[in-house]
Amino acid sequence: MNPYLGPGLIVVVLLTVAIGAYGLRFARTTSDFLVASRSVSPAWNAAAISGEYLSAASFLGVAGLILCYGVDMLWYPVGFAAGYLALLLFVAAPLRRSGAFTLPDFCQVRLRSRALRRLATAFVLFIGCLYLLPQLQGAGLTFATITGGSYAWGALLVGVVVTANVAFGGMRAITFVQAFQYWLKLTALAVPMIFLILQWQSDGRPAATPPQGAVFPAATTVVIERDAVLDGVRSVRAGETLEFTAGERVPRISTVDAGFGPDWLLPSGDRELFATYSLILATFLGTMGLPHVLVRFYTNPDGASARRTTLVVLALVGLFYLLPTLYGVLGRIYTPQLLMTGRTDAVVLLLPEAALGGGHLGRLLGALVAAGALAAFLSTSSGLLTSVAGVIFTDVLRSGRSGSIREFRLATLLAAVVPTVLALYVSDMDVSKVVGLAFAVAASSFCPLLVLGIWWRKLTDAGAIAGLVAGGGASMAAVLLTVLGPPLHGWVATVVEQPAAFTVPLAFLVMIGVSLMTGRRVPADVGATMLRLHAPESLRT
């Protein structure tokens, strides 16, 4: 095992706890805990939002998907970044000016409906759990992959560290923690990439796609995990060990659905058009509906700074997403055995040692990347936990603004228990798939609610509820079917696995249609609410 790994991971956990404890000195009231007293500067806030947003799916999953499927998967990083542009254009400033603490708060402010508020609470909890579960799972799987330890301990360790940090530091503390973790994640991918590119240059710049398909860069031993057929002719059994020499072609294996040949370089064409547009809709519009993203905007002092913060986030996130693509491409050259094992999510973790050798440099950089991965799990799960705990605190425990810090800690514990227990029992769910589904549910529920609520006066509570039930419900059903149901085939599988292209328009249409039919239910104070959402703060008294 890599000797730098243990110290590296311990340093990340200790720094996280230490910065959290440092922030605790400033956390005095419940308001501090919930929104950091709305006094965090745009630069800190933007780094914190980015740090919180770049989850395991971004840090590990994107590179793995690109290694496996090629150029089509670039829509994931583009969509993850573009989500912040949609947020900036339609939501950021008005949402901050609404003065709401959480998404259910926004429903109350805009439409004055208790029923809608309860429904929104249910969706926040569902999306929060759906997003928290794969983070903990990813942590467990990473621990198992790189340390050889047990999956359960990895998931449990991250769960406990995050719960303690959120419960004792609250949001003010994690603002510092998240900002630190953004820069850690960027460094953990950027520094090894410099050495990897230098190595690639000195190796004579090998092509990512040789004409005959991917080749092994060095003698490699592959252990087959499931019975499979190689190149359609040779059967191999689980547990069989295959030896490959340097320069040998990577055989196509029947158990892994990956692009082995040179067509990996090219877009897949009209077969995947529906899935591609569905993915674009889900990621472009889903970001604004993620509860842990929205809660951060309440920490800006006013609407204009919320806008500037979002712009900085867009730049920081875009900068980060330049790197996973390079890992995916270089992984094609230096770790093609992952195409045979199917564990492509591990490419970021394995690439430094595979390309630079098992010397000190390779191991040091390998430990740095692992530390970045740990930061990715910690930061995203902290942010999710804070927002879910915030909603439990105000809407389930019904503490209101005067609730005590002890109740917030209780809410944090409640919010953490369900996903942690689930993560211990469910280990074989596909991480990046679940994350994509969380985006689809968010895009089909909160995106229409926010966009119409902010820009359309005629939205009614009945329309909002109907739209949430139709669009959010349909996407939730698709999620449950994908995760728990039997394997699907053909166009049904495409539609169920990428539901956004029909659930997002459905939610918008139902919301608009039912609102028009129930026009008498438009809140009487809609004019005053619109003024509050859109007028600059300088006009307020």
Added chain:
Amino acid sequence: MAADQPTTHRTRVVLADAAARRDAADRAASDLAEQTPIGEALVKGLVRAQLALALRLSLVVAAGLGTLPLLFVAAPGVATFRVFGVHLPWLLLGLLSFPFLVGVGAAYVRWAERNEQDFAAVIRRPEQ
């Protein structure tokens, strides 16, 4: 409390300034808050201007990025075109899309703030 003690030199100066500011702002805000037809029209104008700006820029993104999957299907030659040895789709999506998004975002922030300043100027000086 402090308002009851205008004789304290330091307090009086500060409060006078603040009160004057607040009076002017109160007038403007009450015009809006009372939902007079003029105030209502002003707010609607601001909302419409901001929404039009946001929709125009989303159209730019839809045209710039959203048409790419269709383009790659309709004209497969584009996807095999190489720039500096890199296939065009990789360059467009992996590298150039991010500065494009940031550029659109920067334009939005500038124009949205200008819309708000125009609105604030009209509210503060309704006679102009």
